[in-house]
Amino acid sequence: MIADALLRAENITRSYGNTPAVRAASLSVTAGEVLAIMGPSGSGKSTLLHCLAGIFTPDSGEVWFDGRRMDTLDDARRSELRRTAFGFVFQFGQLVPELTVTENVALPLLLGRAKRKDAHARAASWLERLDLAKLGGRHTGELSGGQAQRVAIARALVTRPRVVFADEPTGALDSLTGEHVMELLVGLAREEGVTVIVVTHDARVAAGADREVVVRDGKVTDPYATGIVR
Numbered sequence: 001m002i003a004d005a006l007l008r009a010e011n012i013t014r015s016y017g018n019t020p021a022v023r024a025a026s027l028s029v030t031a032g033e034v035l036a037i038m039g040p041s042g043s044g045k046s047t048l049l050h051c052l053a054g055i056f057t058p059d060s061g062e063v064w065f066d067g068r069r070m071d072t073l074d075d076a077r078r079s080e081l082r083r084t085a086f087g088f089v090f091q092f093g094q095l096v097p098e099l100t101v102t103e104n105v106a107l108p109l110l111l112g113r114a115k116r117k118d119a120h121a122r123a124a125s126w127l128e129r130l131d132l133a134k135l136g137g138r139h140t141g142e143l144s145g146g147q148a149q150r151v152a153i154a155r156a157l158v159t160r161p162r163v164v165f166a167d168e169p170t171g172a173l174d175s176l177t178g179e180h181v182m183e184l185l186v187g188l189a190r191e192e193g194v195t196v197i198v199v200t201h202d203a204r205v206a207a208g209a210d211r212e213v214v215v216r217d218g219k220v221t222d223p224y225a226t227g228i229v230r
């Protein structure tokens with residue numbers, strides 16, 4: 001066990017009906033660390049990420065965040081924790097097509113009851129940082145894949161989360177755009193001191209992380225000691 005872990009899973013298991021997806025997996029991440037989770041298709045990476053993020057609760061085992069047991073919280077408390085402490089970037093589909101770019105980025109703040117004017121001002125400043133200021137009034141269907149992922153990064157960071165969870169954030173992009181998006185995510189996270197956990201198939205994406213672990217057959221093969229530490 002790592003004493004200064006910000007987030008850690010201990011021996012967690014999670015099945016879909018009779019299909020075991022995560023089997024006694026343990027994993028730990030420290031504050032400010034950028035961790036890549038790699039592994040073959042179907043090995044359980046996304047399910048593990050969802051358990052770490054409190055989207056799923058494991059069938060057994062424990063998840064701890066910032067010294068608090070997370071998996072035993074009720075749904076309302078877990079969703080409050082996700083809203084206030086975590087940000088999310090997924091492969092696609094996470095932006096709301098009916099809203100403009102600025103409204104999408106402001107949305108997590110408004111859900112946290114921020115005033116509309118403040119939420120829009122903070123969204124605008126993140127769009128500026130991601131070189132998207134000119135696109136604030138567009139609807140998300142009018143964006144390229146790379147632009148949409150930059151908007152998703154702005155939306156993930158606007159609430160100043162402690163951890164950003166990214167599941168194949170570059171999976172729908174060509175490799176050059178993907179590398180740029182990953183550089184932005186990691187660069188901004190480092191500036192803000194945010195921990196990043198990224199699931200990826202792409203070794204170039206993982207190369208931007210501080211450490212990488214491999215998931216095989218629902219287990220983290222190397223949770224603490226011999227993960228590749230860069």
Ligand SMILES: Nc1ncnc2c1ncn2[C@@H]1O[C@H](COP(=O)(O)OP(=O)(O)OP(=O)(O)O)[C@@H](O)[C@H]1O
Nearest residue numbers: 016019020021039040041042043044045046047048
């Ligand atoms: N909703 C579901 N219902 C049933 N089985 C599921 C479901 N989601 C995932 N699984 C199964 O659980 C296992 C782990 O899936 P998971 O999506 O976590 O793997 P992954 O490593 O993220 O895969 P990929 O890299 O292909 O996205 C696989 O055997 C998968 O078929």
